[in-house]
Amino acid sequence: MTFNSLSFAVFFGVVFCLYQLPVSWSVRKLILLAASYAFYAAWNPPFIALLLLSTVIDWVAARQIAASPTFTIRRLWLLCSLSTNLGLLGFFKYGNFALENIASLLALAGIGYVPSSLNILLPWGISFYTFQSMSYTIDVYRDEMKAWTSFTDVALFISFFPQLLAGPIMRAHDFLPQCLHSRTVSFRQIGWGLSLVTLGLFLKTVISDTLLAPVVDSVYAEAAPPGALSAWCAAFAFSGQLYCDFCGYSTCAIGLGLCLGFSLPDNFNCPIAARGITDFWQRWHITLSTWFRDYVYVPLGGSRHGLFRTMVNLFVTVVLCGLWHGAAWTFVMFGVVHGLLMVLEIVIRSTPFARIRVWKTWGGQLGLTLLTFTIVTLTAVLFRAQSMGQAVAMLKTMFGLSDTTPSTHLDTVDVSIVIAAVEVLFLSHLILRDTTIEAFAARSPRWARSLVLAGMMMAILFSGGADRAFIYFAF
Numbered sequence: 285m286t287f288n289s290l291s292f293a294v295f296f297g298v299v300f301c302l303y304q305l306p307v308s309w310s311v312r313k314l315i316l317l318a319a320s321y322a323f324y325a326a327w328n329p330p331f332i333a334l335l336l337l338s339t340v341i342d343w344v345a346a347r348q349i350a351a352s353p354t355f356t357i358r359r360l361w362l363l364c365s366l367s368t369n370l371g372l373l374g375f376f377k378y379g380n381f382a383l384e385n386i387a388s389l390l391a392l393a394g395i396g397y398v399p400s401s402l403n404i405l406l407p408w409g410i411s412f413y414t415f416q417s418m419s420y421t422i423d424v425y426r427d428e429m430k431a432w433t434s435f436t437d438v439a440l441f442i443s444f445f446p447q448l449l450a451g452p453i454m455r456a457h458d459f460l461p462q463c464l465h466s467r468t469v470s471f472r473q474i475g476w477g478l479s480l481v482t483l484g485l486f487l488k489t490v491i492s493d494t495l496l497a498p499v500v501d502s503v504y505a506e507a508a509p510p511g512a513l514s515a516w517c518a519a520f521a522f523s524g525q526l527y528c529d530f531c532g533y534s535t536c537a538i539g540l541g542l543c544l545g546f547s548l549p550d551n552f553n554c555p556i557a558a559r560g561i562t563d564f565w566q567r568w569h570i571t572l573s574t575w576f577r578d579y580v581y582v583p584l585g586g587s588r589h590g591l592f593r594t595m596v597n598l599f600v601t602v603v604l605c606g607l608w609h610g611a612a613w614t615f616v617m618f619g620v621v622h623g624l625l626m627v628l629e630i631v632i633r634s635t636p637f638a639r640i641r642v643w644k645t646w647g648g649q650l651g652l653t654l655l656t657f658t659i660v661t662l663t664a665v666l667f668r669a670q671s672m673g674q675a676v677a678m679l680k681t682m683f684g685l686s687d688t689t690p691s692t693h694l695d696t697v698d699v700s701i702v703i704a705a706v707e708v709l710f711l712s713h714l715i716l717r718d719t720t721i722e723a724f725a726a727r728s729p730r731w732a733r734s735l736v737l738a739g740m741m742m743a744i745l746f747s748g749g750a751d752r753a754f755i756y757f758a759f
Contacts, residue, residue: 285326286753287481287536288489295323296540303544309466313436316444316544323445324409331407334372335443338417341368343438346424350431358425365421373414379404381611408757409449411608415575417442420456422579429457437463446540450533450756452551453571459546467545476722479737480539483721486740488532488754494747495705496525499698504668509681514694516682521702522668523661524709527556529755530569555660557713559652561625564660565602576605595630599623609667609759614675618666625659657710 285292299319303312325332345365352358374382420438423429432438441459503510503518510518534551541548551570558564565573584597606619632638642648662679669675680686694702716724725733 285323286757287533287540288485288493288752291326295319295326300543310436312466313440313463317436317440320440320443320445320448324443324448327408328405334376334407334410335413336439338369338372338414339435339439339442341365342417342421342442343432343435346421346431346438347433349421349425362421362425366418369414369418373410376404376406376410378611406758411759412451412453413442413448415572416453416455419453419575419579423456429460432456432460434463444541444546446544446546447534447537447548450530450537450754450759451569451571452534452537452549453575454549458549462546469543469545473545474543477539477542479725479733480542481536482539482737482740482744484532484535484537484539485744486532487528487535490740490743490747491705491709492525492528492532493752495701496521496528497752499694499702500525500668502698503694504670504674504678508688509677509686511693512681512684513699515678517694517699517702519661519665519678519682520706523556523657523664524702524706526664526667526755527552527709533754533756554713554717556657556710557653557717558656558660559649560629560656561622561659562629564656565622565626572605572608576601576608580604591630591634595627598630599627602626613672614666614669617672617675618663621663621666625663653714 285295299315302315302319305312305315321332321335324335342365345361348361349358352361420432420441424431437460438456440463441454441456444454444459447454499521500518503514509515531552538548538550549571553567553570555564555568558567581597581601584600585593586597587594600623602623603616603619606615606617606622609615609618643652662682665678665682666675669678677686677688
């Protein structure tokens, strides 16, 4: 049951109506909690146990941390929380990957070991709700917030269905205070929430699934590399597809949350218009970037111990962020490349080259934006490829270094669709780079907003894209 399905529309309509019943706030929260668990059970009911286990462990651990009189006991309870959450995440997400690599290392040593396949099914959303749950106990341990007494509130925070499967990754100190008092929802708030849902579905079903995904799939499905033009088109198409797919989910989640009276954090801020890799990660998957900053980079020492240590801490953090995305060497290399690029930016900023005035001109800023988008697109090849071999072959083809006969040539229509879609995304991000979509909409005439929304609704209804799950469900 995904946002782009009729079953979810019916589900949300029922939940919304039940949520409006004239009952106490405690009962309304229980309605949302039950709906959240029902939503997760619609995918695979047994995995509710994992969600509940993480919730119980972290609720108990946080309360014990707050009540413990000694530093040692507090630390033991924190360790209990972290080991449980990371243990579950490690087993379900990285178990098969670890076994495969152990077998490969033993083979290099001359030991023939063929492990039995664990056939582990990755629970949807585990990377998101695990990080969300852990952040609560860590914040209590750091005395950045008090342990919450209501189990219902904590359970709702961890399982809130609009953002359960793919974020935004919430923080307890932002969400839990919203559970204290009954959430009143105005017609204006519902209208804006539904507008965001419409925008999110348009990004997902029309641009990502209908226009760009078929082009990407046709190129990456072939065993042999495509032609150079096809490879570049597929790379830019995937950049657009990934953004529209993931931003589409986040936008829907924020809109659905608003309809229920809850405010969720922004997860994207025009990343296609980023100027530099560091700026890109401050605009792309913002809640994940800030999570790694606060719970990995800062504890490692951040920028407090000199330039070299700062670069090492940054590199390690970004590599772990890459590994978070998936159990494959392509994702590890994705993190390595982005880590090296961010370290390189630090070095460049310390040279006179970075202080040349041309970079502050309109042309210089546009050039940096185009360069950043191109570099991010190249690294996204690692993100999309099924193996390191395919990624290397694709990159060699893109730079004219392949010596094999191309297997795929996109036709003129596909190339034109990709160019048009990516140009629209790029220009829209340039326009919105230094503002917000709320501010931009507020400045627009009502008739224009209505026309755009009507157009998006029509496009969604008549889009011919396949019913695809959101890409980040796999993470």
